[in-house]
Amino acid sequence: MDDQPQTSDTGGELQLLADRHNAGECGDSCPLHQEDMHAWFGLSYANYLVLERTLLQAMPGRWQRRFVALLEELYVARGDLPDAYGYRVQPVDAGGRFVEAPLPHYRHAPRDLDVLRRRS
Numbered sequence: 001m002d003d004q005p006q007t008s009d010t011g012g013e014l015q016l017l018a019d020r021h022n023a024g025e026c027g028d029s030c031p032l033h034q035e036d037m038h039a040w041f042g043l044s045y046a047n048y049l050v051l052e053r054t055l056l057q058a059m060p061g062r063w064q065r066r067f068v069a070l071l072e073e074l075y076v077a078r079g080d081l082p083d084a085y086g087y088r089v090q091p092v093d094a095g096g097r098f099v100e101a102p103l104p105h106y107r108h109a110p111r112d113l114d115v116l117r118r119r120s
Contacts, residue, residue: 054103
């Protein structure tokens, strides 16, 4: 009889799971998918995601169509959850003080955003 505790190869199994996940071979039930969004938000307590409309509209058409399809999928998935009529978003600095919006006019993107259109 061996006195050594029995260990499983969890490191190897986890690596295989991570490899399948990164290759897109892991289905929706993959436990790593449940952590993707948490990892993207980092260590913040943010409850909402704010995206600059100007930047979204500066992206290539193909990218925008994929993004809108995902938003539509999210909208369907949320079902009949209650929602507010609207939200007010105001930019702040690291100290919580209000600052001027870096992209205040959604219809007038700075010219340097054109580089986004050429990236994908």
